[in-house]
Amino acid sequence: MTLPAAGLLLVFHYVPLLGNVIAFQDYSPYVGIRDSPFIGFGNFQWLLQDQSFWDATLNTLGITTFQLVFYFPIPIALAILLDSVVRPRVRLFIQGVVYMPHFFSWVLVVTLFQQMLGGAGLVSQILRDHGYQGIDVMTDPDTFILLLTGETVWKDAGWGTIIFLAALAAINQNLYEAAAVDGAGRWRRMWHITLPGLRPVVVLLLILRLGDALNVGFEQFFIQRDAVGREAAEVLDTFVYWRTLTTGEWSYGAAAGLVKGLVGLLLILVANRVAHRFGEQGIYKRS
Numbered sequence: 199m200t201l202p203a204a205g206l207l208l209v210f211h212y213v214p215l216l217g218n219v220i221a222f223q224d225y226s227p228y229v230g231i232r233d234s235p236f237i238g239f240g241n242f243q244w245l246l247q248d249q250s251f252w253d254a255t256l257n258t259l260g261i262t263t264f265q266l267v268f269y270f271p272i273p274i275a276l277a278i279l280l281d282s283v284v285r286p287r288v289r290l291f292i293q294g295v296v297y298m299p300h301f302f303s304w305v306l307v308v309t310l311f312q313q314m315l316g317g318a319g320l321v322s323q324i325l326r327d328h329g330y331q332g333i334d335v336m337t338d339p340d341t342f343i344l345l346l347t348g349e350t351v352w353k354d355a356g357w358g359t360i361i362f363l364a365a366l367a368a369i370n371q372n373l374y375e376a377a378a379v380d381g382a383g384r385w386r387r388m389w390h391i392t393l394p395g396l397r398p399v400v401v402l403l404l405i406l407r408l409g410d411a412l413n414v415g416f417e418q419f420f421i422q423r424d425a426v427g428r429e430a431a432e433v434l435d436t437f438v439y440w441r442t443l444t445t446g447e448w449s450y451g452a453a454a455g456l457v458k459g460l461v462g463l464l465l466i467l468v469a470n471r472v473a474h475r476f477g478e479q480g481i482y483k484r485s
Contacts (some may be wrong), residue, residue, distance in 0.1 A: 232235035241453035251454065253429070254437035261433065262411045263372065267411050267475070269350055273358030274400065278392060280359060281366045296356025303419040307353050311345070312336050336422070339430035349418065361399060369395040401478045409466035412458045434458060 221241055223234040245251055276296065283289040299307070313319050314333040322332030335345055369391065377387045416435040423431040434454065442451025466481065473480035 218452060218456050220449050221456050225449040225452070227448065235373060241449045244450065244456070245453050245457065250432075250441075251437065254434050256434045257430075258414055258433040260341055260414055261346060261414050264413070265347055265350060266407065267346055267387065270404070272351055272355045274362055276355055277359040277362035277366060278388065281363060281364055293356070293359075294360070300352065300357035303355075304415075304421060308421050309351055312347055315345070337425045339426040342422075342426045342430040345422075346418065355414070361403065362396060364395050365418070366392065366398040383443075398478060401473050401476075402481060405469040405473060405481055408469045409462045411465055412461055446484075470478045 201216070217231070220231060220234065222236060222238060223231070224237050224240075225231065225234045280289055280292060280296075283292065283329070312319065314320070315333070317332060317334035317337070319336075322334065328331050335341055338345075343368070373391050374387055377391060412434050414433050414435070418432045419433050419436050423436060438451045438454050441447055441454075468481065470480040
């Protein structure tokens with residue numbers, strides 16, 4: 199039964215890894231991988247000396263850090279709130295409402311925010327009707343990181359609660375009953391039972407998120423790049439697009455992608471080692 203899934207994983211994930219060899223070539227699609235000249239680490243030297251690459255990297259890490267602080271805890275808090283809803287029908291209705299934006303495309307999400315926070319949006323119209331000056335958050339590079347985080351929270355925070363709700367369902371309910379008999383209030387039960395029960399899942403997802411630190415998305419930034427400028431919206435994914443697909447520098451883009459993958463692997467290994475130091479299992483057990 200696992201053969202079809204293993205075959206898809208092999209064909210679409212592991213076989214394409216062989217194409218990373220073009221990062222060490224002066225690759226041309228007209229002559230192919232076999233006949234493209236081998237240049238060693240020339241593309242990587244070019245990449246590391248490119249200031250625009252470092253600007254995109256620092257911008258990516260800044261956005262990742264900001265969202266790690268202000269977005270990552272929101273699905274946890276939302277899952278705890280949903281789990282506290284007693285009536286099942288009300289809980290299912292709220293879950294359906296908060297899950298729905300996940301299925302919207304980024305084009306639709308950005309359009310909705312434009313209608314709300316743009317220069318001619320609803321908020322600006324209300325402010326002008328009351329004698330104030332309108333705002334245009336959608337074109338302000340100084341608040342772009344706040345806009346990105348707000349869009350991400352609205353779109354994916356509800357969907358992110360699924361894993362935490364499953365973790366909450368696995369907590370032994372007898373612990374809550376025993377704590378209530380001993381006189382523990384709701385806050386003490388949450389602090390001493392709920393949060394420790396969620397900790398392994400939180401650590402696991404945090405490690406995976408750190409390993410994916412250089413991947414903050416493409417479509418969301420690509421759509422809004424022209425509105426706020428390259429300095430604010432340029433991340434590694436859009437950098438690779440503009441420097442590879444639009445210019446034909448395939449080897450340069452492959453080198454950038456390989457660097458991203460190696461850095462992500464290093465971050466996962468470091469974060470997993472830190473998790474082991476704090477007594478957590480992480481993504482794999484200690485030998």
